Amino acid sequence: MTEAEEDATALAAARARELAGNEQRASLMGLLALSMVMIRSDDETHILHLATTTVGSISECHVEALLIDGVWQLFGSVAGEAARRRDLQKQVAVLPPDGGAIDLLDAGWSWAYSLHSRGGASGYLIVGGDTEPDEYQQYLLRRLVQQTSVALASARLHLQSRAFANDLQASNLALRRSMDIHDRFAEAAWSEAGQDGIAQAVHELTGRPIAVEDRHGNLRAWAGPGRPTSYPKDPPGPRERLLADLERARAPIHHGDRLMVLARPGTGLIGLLALIDPDRTAGPTDVVILEHARTVLAMELIRLQKVADSQQQLAGDLLTTILDGGAGQDVALDRAQALGYDLQRAHRIMVVASANPAIDGEAVLGAVRLAARESQVGSAILANPGSVVLLSDSEDNWDSFQALLRTALPDGCRIGVGGLRQRWQDLGDSHQEAQLALKLQKATSRPDRIVSFEELGIFRLLGQVQDPKQIEQLIERWLGPLLENDTHHATPLVETLHAYLECGGNYDATARELLIHRSTLRYRLQRIKDISGHDLNNPDTRFNLQLSTRAWRTLESLRDD
Numbered sequence: 001m002t003e004a005e006e007d008a009t010a011l012a013a014a015r016a017r018e019l020a021g022n023e024q025r026a027s028l029m030g031l032l033a034l035s036m037v038m039i040r041s042d043d044e045t046h047i048l049h050l051a052t053t054t055v056g057s058i059s060e061c062h063v064e065a066l067l068i069d070g071v072w073q074l075f076g077s078v079a080g081e082a083a084r085r086r087d088l089q090k091q092v093a094v095l096p097p098d099g100g101a102i103d104l105l106d107a108g109w110s111w112a113y114s115l116h117s118r119g120g121a122s123g124y125l126i127v128g129g130d131t132e133p134d135e136y137q138q139y140l141l142r143r144l145v146q147q148t149s150v151a152l153a154s155a156r157l158h159l160q161s162r163a164f165a166n167d168l169q170a171s172n173l174a175l176r177r178s179m180d181i182h183d184r185f186a187e188a189a190w191s192e193a194g195q196d197g198i199a200q201a202v203h204e205l206t207g208r209p210i211a212v213e214d215r216h217g218n219l220r221a222w223a224g225p226g227r228p229t230s231y232p233k234d235p236p237g238p239r240e241r242l243l244a245d246l247e248r249a250r251a252p253i254h255h256g257d258r259l260m261v262l263a264r265p266g267t268g269l270i271g272l273l274a275l276i277d278p279d280r281t282a283g284p285t286d287v288v289i290l291e292h293a294r295t296v297l298a299m300e301l302i303r304l305q306k307v308a309d310s311q312q313q314l315a316g317d318l319l320t321t322i323l324d325g326g327a328g329q330d331v332a333l334d335r336a337q338a339l340g341y342d343l344q345r346a347h348r349i350m351v352v353a354s355a356n357p358a359i360d361g362e363a364v365l366g367a368v369r370l371a372a373r374e375s376q377v378g379s380a381i382l383a384n385p386g387s388v389v390l391l392s393d394s395e396d397n398w399d400s401f402q403a404l405l406r407t408a409l410p411d412g413c414r415i416g417v418g419g420l421r422q423r424w425q426d427l428g429d430s431h432q433e434a435q436l437a438l439k440l441q442k443a444t445s446r447p448d449r450i451v452s453f454e455e456l457g458i459f460r461l462l463g464q465v466q467d468p469k470q471i472e473q474l475i476e477r478w479l480g481p482l483l484e485n486d487t488h489h490a491t492p493l494v495e496t497l498h499a500y501l502e503c504g505g506n507y508d509a510t511a512r513e514l515l516i517h518r519s520t521l522r523y524r525l526q527r528i529k530d531i532s533g534h535d536l537n538n539p540d541t542r543f544n545l546q547l548s549t550r551a552w553r554t555l556e557s558l559r560d561d
Contacts, residue, residue, distance in 0.1 A: 111127055349391060
């Protein structure tokens with residue numbers, strides 16, 4: 001080769017190296033520009049699209065597959081995708097963390113580049129070609145994969161930061177809302193606005209009508225539009241089941257067109273909040289508001305209970321003063337005035353005792369207080385051993401009072417009512433009459449009814465006889481043989497005779513009263529005739545026998561008590 005040829009060859013080689021250098025610089029500049037585009041993107045799909053489409057421009061290879069977070073994407077032929085996916089999964093499962101060579105049937109050379117990065121995606125970019133790319137192309141491929149991994153990690157970091165910022169903003173809004181709710185109810189509590197104030201706070205915060213109810217379903221407060229003229233009230237049975245459901249739930253639950261929650265700070269203290277929600281669109285914030293309102297309502301119920309307890313204690317002291325008669329007139333009138341009582345009105349005394357002596361006295365006292373308040377028969381109450389004394393100025397609501405007591409005391413109760421007194425100084429006599437009526441309740445054959453002293457009739461006269469020997473003589477004269485027979489043979493002939501006479505001689509009514517068959521009643525009446533020798537068809541005899549059985553029942557009642 002001549003010197004000129006050698007110079008030409010050297011110049012061509014130099015130009016080739018210069019062109020190769022320019023291509024390399026262009027490739028590097030292109031990767032740098034691509035890196036800037038990738039790093040600014042928050043869209044992982046866009047980043048991966050840029051990476052897969054760039055492989056062919058920086059090398060003689062093509063993308064075979066992409067694995068991101070366990071999800072495969074295959075490129076090229078779609079034939080046998082499931083088999084290809086299984087084969088690739090087996091091969092990448094044994095690769096080192098940085099990736100490595102894998103075997104593909106349709107490629108002379110193939111490599112799995114790792115896309116692992118802290119905080120980014122986890123997977124592989126798998127490329128292949130007919131021949132192994134040169135060292136520089138492999139360098140470019142590694143740089144591309146590295147940039148892709150960084151861009152994916154940056155995108156996820158940006159998304160996480162944005163989500164965190166959104167969560168933080170939402171948390172701040174929720175905190176501010178919670179503080180507003182807390183402040184509104186704190187204002188209602190400290191201002192002692194009562195149940196009306198609590199209802200108004202709930203309405204202002206939710207924009208919905210709200211009702212506050214007592215345990216029986218009576219409306220205590222309402223805020224918002226649409227207050228019903230006649231407030232709907234569940235019957236006692238369904239009401240108790242609703243209370244039980246709310247007690248178990250310990251959270252607001254829907255009941256019909258209302259979202260309801262129970263406030264129960266203690267035994268006997270129950271209040272309900274009913275948010276009117278016919279479309280059931282109340283959300284979590286409404287639930288939070290009801291939870292706050294429940295707490296404040298519970299505090300209000302406790303406050304009301306303390307006030308009521310204080311008033312009841314003072315009322316009990318007033319009643320003690322009246323019944324003892326030891327205090328002067330001015331003392332009684334001053335105490336009555338402090339409680340808002342008008343002692344110048346006519347009053348009477350009622351005495352209540354549980355039909356079951358095992359019932360706790362506090363339970364009876366609580367039942368009487370509740371029934372007296374609901375029926376408005378009176379509110380001055382005094383607990384005595386075995387009974388509760390009530391000062392009443394009502395003449396109309398006794399049946400309601402008794403019905404409420406039956407609900408609170410399923411075992412039943414006995415109620416004696418003293419006579420009406422125009423002067424409060426005479427209420428001690430009404431008290432004695434109420435006690436006597438209570439004792440004679442069994443004798444009247446009306447254990448399930450209120451017994452008034454004024455309606456005792458002959459029992460009233462018998463109960464007030466000073467010398468019981470006269471009554472005993474009457475009983476012995478007319479009932480002696482029957483009583484002796486009952487004692488020796490444990491038979492209820494005297495009780496049968498009493499029921500027969502009280503039922504006016506009606507067989508069916510007597511049998512129902514005694515819970516026996518007519519044939520049994522007929523047999524007993526024949527035995528009564530045979531043993532006593534009395535003709536039950538004789539009017540005078542029937543009168544004396546009925547008087548005697550009533551006298552016997554009266555003495556039995558007085559002895560039992």
